[in-house]
Amino acid sequence: MTPLLFAAVLAATPAAPSTTYERVPTLPGWWYTVRGDATKANFTRDDKVQLGGQPTARIQLTDQAGGWIDIEQGVDSLQFRGKRVRFSAEARTEEVSGWGGLSVRVDGPKGAKQSENTQQRALKGTVGWTPLEIVFDVAEDARQIVFALGQDGTGTTWFGRVHFDVVDRNVPLTRVAHPGLNNGSFEEGSEGWFVSGSGRKEYVQTVVSDVRRSGRSALKLTAAPEGDKKKYGTSMQFFDAAAFVGKRVRASVWVKSEGVTGRGDFWVRVQAPDSPGDGPGLGGGYAQLDSDADWTEYQTVFDVAAGGTQIDFGVGLASPGTVWIDDATFTVVPNDTPLRHGPSLAPRNLSFTGR
Numbered sequence: 001m002t003p004l005l006f007a008a009v010l011a012a013t014p015a016a017p018s019t020t021y022e023r024v025p026t027l028p029g030w031w032y033t034v035r036g037d038a039t040k041a042n043f044t045r046d047d048k049v050q051l052g053g054q055p056t057a058r059i060q061l062t063d064q065a066g067g068w069i070d071i072e073q074g075v076d077s078l079q080f081r082g083k084r085v086r087f088s089a090e091a092r093t094e095e096v097s098g099w100g101g102l103s104v105r106v107d108g109p110k111g112a113k114q115s116e117n118t119q120q121r122a123l124k125g126t127v128g129w130t131p132l133e134i135v136f137d138v139a140e141d142a143r144q145i146v147f148a149l150g151q152d153g154t155g156t157t158w159f160g161r162v163h164f165d166v167v168d169r170n171v172p173l174t175r176v177a178h179p180g181l182n183n184g185s186f187e188e189g190s191e192g193w194f195v196s197g198s199g200r201k202e203y204v205q206t207v208v209s210d211v212r213r214s215g216r217s218a219l220k221l222t223a224a225p226e227g228d229k230k231k232y233g234t235s236m237q238f239f240d241a242a243a244f245v246g247k248r249v250r251a252s253v254w255v256k257s258e259g260v261t262g263r264g265d266f267w268v269r270v271q272a273p274d275s276p277g278d279g280p281g282l283g284g285g286y287a288q289l290d291s292d293a294d295w296t297e298y299q300t301v302f303d304v305a306a307g308g309t310q311i312d313f314g315v316g317l318a319s320p321g322t323v324w325i326d327d328a329t330f331t332v333v334p335n336d337t338p339l340r341h342g343p344s345l346a347p348r349n350l351s352f353t354g355r
């Protein structure tokens with residue numbers, strides 16, 4: 001029993017421990033779980049399904065509420081700072097409706113700094129033992145690294161031969177560098193998108209097909225059943241700013257909102273290497289979301305400042321309610337395109353009737 005270190009993990013990842021975090025009693029030691037929307041998730045050590053002569057971890061979900069469920073650990077980054085790390089495991093799936101795989105998040109002083117998963121090698125349906133890995137560099141100001149074995153959707157996934165090691169710089173990174181916004185249509189599932197912000201554990205993002213603006217799917221963001229809706233959580237991604245520096249850009253996203261009585265926003269921010277995770281960076285754009293609206297385009301037009309190296313792009317909530325997100329784009333526009341900083345070109349709701 002090591003309650004102090006577990007408490008440290010919780011302190012570093014703000015959450016309501018009684019609702020969103022649970023130890024996994026059948027996986028002794030450090031594994032804990034975040035269930036999101038799913039209440040019928042089953043996590044256990046499987047002594048019958050072995051790999052390399054050792055038991056495996058099994059994640060099973062029958063609850064259609066679905067979403068991402070995982071077992072995870074947080075480690076202090078002290079011995080990993082400035083180093084290249086490989087998180088690897090072998091996984092096997094049975095009738096998985098979404099995908100099974102690995103996920104890693106590195107937290108800095110101001111929250112999540114980077115995040116990566118193996119969705120591009122997603123194990124879907126029924127697949128035999130398959131090696132998976134995430135190779136990533138840990139920043140010098142990293143605080144902790146959270147690594148997870150998880151599953152999106154219903155079905156069963158087993159994990160074995162789990163390793164977490166420092167590797168040589170010659171080992172290539174697994175992250176695919178995206179020169180621009182990736183998977184803005186959510187047709188590739190949630191690839192590229194993750195939940196960040198101080199309330200990242202209070203909200204759940206799920207790829208859905210029942211509500212969408214185009215194609216087959218959209219992203220749904222809503223508070224976890226007992227999530228603290230005063231905290232801010234945002235579905236976001238970041239990408240390389242190099243192709244956009246010194247240019248005028250339009251960032252656009254389509255959002256359908258329902259019952260967003262608190263804060264809901266679309267935000268884009270240009271970051272320099274030393275920009276804190278929760279600061280203004282080098283500017284960007286911002287638009288407040290409607291509380292209840294059918295599919296609406298929110299957009300902002302701004303100039304990407306010199307010195308920018310990364311662009312963050314997100315839709316977030318500090319609110320009850322739900323937003324669905326689809327058709328996000330980020331494009332260079334001519335320099336004479338008027339700058340735009342908000343969603344509405346005219347004052348609204350002056351009669352207090354909501355219109």
Ligand SMILES: [Ca+2]
Nearest residue numbers: 185214215217
């Ligand atoms: Ca779509």
